[in-house]
Amino acid sequence: MTDEQFPDPAVQVSGAQEIAPDLLVIPNQRVQLVPNIGIIGGTQAVLVVETGMGTANAEQVLALASEVARGRRLYLTTTHFHPEHAFGAQAFTDHANYLVNRAQADDLQAKGPGYLEMFRGFGDPIADRLDGVTVPTPDVVYDDGHDLDLGGRTVRLRPMGRGHTKGDQTVEVPDAGVLFTGDLAETGQFAIFPWFPPYDTDVSGVRWLAVMDQLTATGPRIVVPGHGDIGGPQVLGDVRDYLRELRDETWRRRDSAMGEEEIVAEVRALLIGRHPEWVGREWIERGVGCLCAEHASEPHW
Ligand SMILES: [Zn+2]
Structure with missing residues (x-):
């Protein structure tokens, strides 16, 4: 993605916070390639959301989840x-039932090997974390949404269609008003557009915006983004507003026949000016590239 050397993406389980009763988040502490990780308990079972990158991270997450679960069944x-969200799943084999939506399972199978290879090229800390890692194989794959009954608490697993990837799903805990968005939302950084033509062009700015409108309407009280600080519903509004900005500024220039390189330069300067504190500036260019290839009426599923 970039030529820079990434820092070690170590999950810090000691930082786990209880954001609602029997609902822990291990915050990513703003470390790149570390996701926010959830541990959601019911009376009978506990659901872990995200593994962290590699088995060593995932083993720590599993250890904490097992301690929290005290014999309750693990999912x-x-x-x-x-990779930083799913490529530790093998550590959960024999300990937890791994469930995902169909489009994500397809992504794992079709793109997992290529991403494993690509991420191993991101420098020694990442290559070390991915040593011995295999592409995860889910135990259960569902076609539409899945309601997971943890005992006295039902968690809604919802595939969102194409957005940040082809297979994003959100995890909603209705009784606590908590929504895990994965990388459909980040805080403190520019939205991540994994636009790598010709290898990966699944991200869709147009679809992503539609998803953000849909998520905003669900009215969560607490939003756990894929990366960055946990916040209120405004997290969703901020991402939606940024995606609109990115789309409108890109399309305005494209429609006046400006070349892509010039569009990138102008939109990048403009958006950095509007969000000087955000990191991940390299994602602006990829976002512009994605939106240059898209049209409003395109049924881009
Ligand atoms: Zn992602």
Whole structure:
């Protein structure tokens, strides 16, 4: 994705916070390639959301989840196939039932090997984390949404269609008003557009915006983004507003026949000016590239 050397993406389980009764989040502490991880308990079972990258991270997450569970049954799900979210799942084999939506399972199978290879090229800390890692194989795959009964608490696993990837799903805990968005939302950074033509062009800015409108309407009280600080419903509104900005500024220039390179330069400067504190500036260019290839009426599923 970039040529820079990434820092070690270590999950810090000691930082786990209880954001609602029997609902822990291990915050990513703003470390790149570390996701926010959830541990959601009911009376009978506990669901882990995301594994962290690699088996060593995932083993720590599993250890904490097992300690929290105290004998309750364990489940695992992931929000999408990207390595820092899902590529620790093998540590949960024999300990938890791994459930995902169909499109994510397809992504794991079709794109998992390529992403494993690509991420191993991101420098030694990442290659070390991915040593011995295999592409995860889910135990249960569902076609539409899945309601998981944890005992006195039902969690809604919802595939969102194409957005950040082809297979994003959200995890909603209605009784606590908590929504895990995966990388459909981040805070403190520019939205992540994994637009790598010709290898991966599944991200859709147009569809992503539609998903954000839909998520905003569900009215969560607490939003756990894929990366960055946990917040209120405004997290969703901020991402939606940014995606609109990115789309409108890109399309305005494209429609006046400006070349893509020039569009990138102008939109990048403009958006950095509007969000000077955000990191991940390299994602602006990829977002512009994605939106340059899209049209409003395109049924881009
Ligand atoms: Zn992602």
